[in-house]
Amino acid sequence: AQSVSQHNHHVILSEAASLELGCNYSYGGTVNLFWYVQYPGQHLQLLLKYFSGDPLVKGIKGFEAEFIKSKFSFNLRKPSVQWSDTAEYFCALGEQGGKLIFGQGTELSVKP
């Protein structure tokens, strides 16, 4: 069965530190992968997506993610985080028919 796993449940960083959030998926077909962000009290917003082509995908707010097929991974990165990046981050796998399978989410806290 398809699944998405985010290993980091809560990450705490200081401003200007670099960020990498892990995401691994289990799926045998063509993958469509997404990262969403949920700021406190708000709805989920799309950060970036991958479905084909360049495995290094750039998204909004300076985020990027790299699709590594051999590792079944789609890790999210940002070279220098800001306090305003404090949020929960969800990795998701797109299934046939449009369903999204979400990971458990990673809560990021950035200390000013």
Next chain:
Amino acid sequence: DAGVIQSPRHEVTEMGQEVTLRCKPISGHNSLFWYRQTMMRGLELLIYFNNNVPIDDSGMPEDRFSAKMPNASFSTLKIQPSEPRDSAVYFCASRGGQANNQPQHFGDGTRLSIL
């Protein structure tokens, strides 16, 4: 552009009461999804529709939950009777096109508290 619109934003009611959550998808989107978010279980897909037709309702927790999409611009999620364990944030999302790489767009959610 108006995004996905959900109402109400907050609902507090007593157990046993009927609760109806509403969603207006983005105009032109043909897929609609209902999710529930809790601390314990994270984000769970309850049901989704393509072209107003329910495709997969395997996530609906029990018969107390029902969802309808009478037309392309409106959907409801109903809980009857409600129980305290139904307390959660309920999100509606919509998606346009048929390709699986199209992202879902989320509404602001309904925060439901059952006393």
